[in-house]
Amino acid sequence: MTTERRLADGIVAALAALHIPVEPQEVQLVRPARPEHGDWSTNAALVVAKSVGRAPRDVAAALVAALQDAEIYEVVAVEAAGPGFVNFKLATSWLHHALMDVVAAGEETYATPELGAGERVQIEFVSANPTGPLHVGNGWLGSYGDALGRVMSRCGWEVEREFYVNDTGGQIRLLGESLLARRRGEVVPEEGYQGEYVTQLAQQYEGPEDIVQAGRFASEAILENIRETLERLDICFDEWYSQASIEESGQVGETIELFRERGLVYEDDGAIWLRSTEVGDTRDRVLIRSNGDVTYLAGDLAYHRDKFLVRKFDRVIDVFGADHHGQVASLKAGVTALGIDRDRLEIRLGQLVNIVGRRMSKRSGNFIKLDSVIDEIGADATRLLSLLNSIDQATTLDLELMKRRSMENPVFYVQYAHARIAAIDRKRAERGIERVPISEANLALLIHDRELELMRCLVDLPYVVGEAAKERAPHKVTNWVRLLAGEFHGFYHDCRVLSDEVPFELTQARLWLVEGVRIGLAIALSLLGVRAPDAM
RNA sequence: GCCCCCGUAGCUCAGUGGAUUAGAGCAGCUGCCUUCUAAGCAGACGGUCGGAGGUUCGAGUCCUCCCGGGGGCGCCA
Numbered sequence: 001m002t003t004e005r006r007l008a009d010g011i012v013a014a015l016a017a018l019h020i021p022v023e024p025q026e027v028q029l030v031r032p033a034r035p036e037h038g039d040w041s042t043n044a045a046l047v048v049a050k051s052v053g054r055a056p057r058d059v060a061a062a063l064v065a066a067l068q069d070a071e072i073y074e075v076v077a078v079e080a081a082g083p084g085f086v087n088f089k090l091a092t093s094w095l096h097h098a099l100m101d102v103v104a105a106g107e108e109t110y111a112t113p114e115l116g117a118g119e120r121v122q123i124e125f126v127s128a129n130p131t132g133p134l135h136v137g138n139g140w141l142g143s144y145g146d147a148l149g150r151v152m153s154r155c156g157w158e159v160e161r162e163f164y165v166n167d168t169g170g171q172i173r174l175l176g177e178s179l180l181a182r183r184r185g186e187v188v189p190e191e192g193y194q195g196e197y198v199t200q201l202a203q204q205y206e207g208p209e210d211i212v213q214a215g216r217f218a219s220e221a222i223l224e225n226i227r228e229t230l231e232r233l234d235i236c237f238d239e240w241y242s243q244a245s246i247e248e249s250g251q252v253g254e255t256i257e258l259f260r261e262r263g264l265v266y267e268d269d270g271a272i273w274l275r276s277t278e279v280g281d282t283r284d285r286v287l288i289r290s291n292g293d294v295t296y297l298a299g300d301l302a303y304h305r306d307k308f309l310v311r312k313f314d315r316v317i318d319v320f321g322a323d324h325h326g327q328v329a330s331l332k333a334g335v336t337a338l339g340i341d342r343d344r345l346e347i348r349l350g351q352l353v354n355i356v357g358r359r360m361s362k363r364s365g366n367f368i369k370l371d372s373v374i375d376e377i378g379a380d381a382t383r384l385l386s387l388l389n390s391i392d393q394a395t396t397l398d399l400e401l402m403k404r405r406s407m408e409n410p411v412f413y414v415q416y417a418h419a420r421i422a423a424i425d426r427k428r429a430e431r432g433i434e435r436v437p438i439s440e441a442n443l444a445l446l447i448h449d450r451e452l453e454l455m456r457c458l459v460d461l462p463y464v465v466g467e468a469a470k471e472r473a474p475h476k477v478t479n480w481v482r483l484l485a486g487e488f489h490g491f492y493h494d495c496r497v498l499s500d501e502v503p504f505e506l507t508q509a510r511l512w513l514v515e516g517v518r519i520g521l522a523i524a525l526s527l528l529g530v531r532a533p534d535a536m
Numbered sequence: 537g538c539c540c541c542c543g544u545a546g547c548u549c550a551g552u553g554g555a556u557u558a559g560a561g562c563a564g565c566u567g568c569c570u571u572c573u574a575a576g577c578a579g580a581c582g583g584u585c586g587g588a589g590g591u592u593c594g595a596g597u598c599c600u601c602c603c604g605g606g607g608g609c610g611c612c613a
Contacts, residue, residue: 007587033559034555046594082555084593159542171613286611296612325605325609326539328539328540328608354606390549394607397548399564421572440550489576498572499572535573536573
């Protein structure tokens with residue numbers, strides 16, 4: 001049983017003994033930022049004060065007395081503080097036990113909070129049009145979606161990642177036209193695709209002078225290039241879902257029929273409309289244009305019908321760039337019109353990114369190829385760079401920083417910590433030192449401030465991973481791992497593991513502490529999709 | 537006009553209800569290498585948390601309005 005569990009149970013029991021009713025969710029047990037506030041702290045007295053009509057400090061005092069009587073294991077002091085917090089001070093041994101827990105659980109099972117309860121969630125992300133190479137923004141949200149999937153999987157969600165391939169419609173025709181124009185040596189139409197890759201594809205295309213076939217050829221080749229780029233970043237998908245396939249399968253018609261049955265379809269100006277204002281949209285939307293083509297929205301709604309009603313996901317998370325904000329209202333409304341609880345569809349909008357020193361015209365970040373960034377700074381740095389900040393914030397990425405081989409560069413800083421640990425282990429082997437089983441190590445010798453800080457940091461990982469999953473914010477894992485790496489470099493500087501000056505027993509204890517840190521680094525880096533190297 | 541995101545140190549950003557001194561990294565300043573990688577560690581400096589009201593025992597964090605930046609409001613995708 002963890003210390004946290006013991007304290008939480010103790011608080012509930014103490015409140016019960018005092019006949020104070022409470023909603024358990026309101027009571028928080030946190031690790032305070034300031035050491036003088038103890039090892040753990042609860043706001044229980046503050047949140048129940050109003051309902052029992054007593055001053056928070058009075059409740060806190062009563063709670064303290066009850067908790068003292070309870071004599072919880074390893075708790076050496078309970079005190080009321082500030083406006084009514086109850087702070088717990090624990091024997092240092094609680095950290096040693098926590099370290100044992102980390103090592104016992106290991107990389108596989110440490111920090112795997114059961115939050116998802118097996119809920120089946122689909123995360124759709126990137127879904128870039130196969131009309132050109134991926135840009136920086138795709139890598140940014142691709143890293144986000146992939147890391148979010150990893151974090152949620154670790155927390156007990158059953159995750160599937162999907163890439164929606166927009167392989168049909170006007171843009172593919174336009175791509176075909178652009179390619180054919182290039183092959184004829186003519187100028188590409190003004191709204192067409194001007195990129196040099198079109199010229200290259202035109203040279204490879206040996207098919208007929210047919211827009212559809214040329215478009216398909218080009219989009220397939222480009223999609224292949226997209227896959228390769230994503231693979232370089234270790235961004236994986238379970239499914240590549242074709243928009244063309246959903247249109248050809250008749251599902252669009254079935255979806256529109258469903259809307260019709262609900263009386264949400266009408267004709268106007270020769271087009272077929274969805275009365276989406278009935279279900280929360282700001283305006284009605286066209287499903288079938290007057291020329292007979294289905295709109296992107298109609299396909300997208302058929303696609304979401306497939307996600308919810310055919311494949312039966314409990315929850316769907318769509319990750320879009322902020323430039324797709326216009327789709328949100330109609331998608332939500334369409335899903336509602338299908339009789340699906342709109343809260344089961346989560347749409348995360350990532351703000352647009354810019355690059356330091358590359359003067360942006362409008363959305364300039366989007367014109368920088370992802371492949372060239374990976375060439376420049378490497379895959380690990382590209383991923384970590386993308387996971388440094390919240391996607392809610394329009395950020396300016398600094399490529400130069402990520403190229404430096406020094407502490408200023410977060411990816412090197414963190415990976416270097418892992419490499420240093422591996423170096424210690426190599427040195428240990430060289431010196432013929434065996435690591436004794438942890439049960440035989442005297443962890444009580446770990447009392448240096450650096451050592452205690454490292455253990456405190458490790459204790460926080462399950463909480464951090466859980467928050468990252470619940471808030472769909474994998475960058476919280478990045479923050480944590482940078483912190484852990486920082487603590488480790490401090491420890492490394494002040495506390496030698498292998499040295500004639502260090503007693504054998506302390507060496508053994510430190511070897512296990514270092515192993516705990518390695519586990520923490522390995523877990524966090526794997527969630528972020530960044531390699532944990534043994535040497536640099 | 538309406539909708540979404542943001543405004544925190546010179547720069548890039550954490551922090552999204554909790555504790556009389558709001559954090560990190562970088563830039564600039566100062567120390568520390570016969571030692572497991574100095575690709576490191578430490579110290580000092582640096583902020584009216586865009587502004588004004590409000591809710592609360594408690595607000596950078598929640599609500600309202602205003603100012604500023606980005607994005608979006610197609611029979612495009």
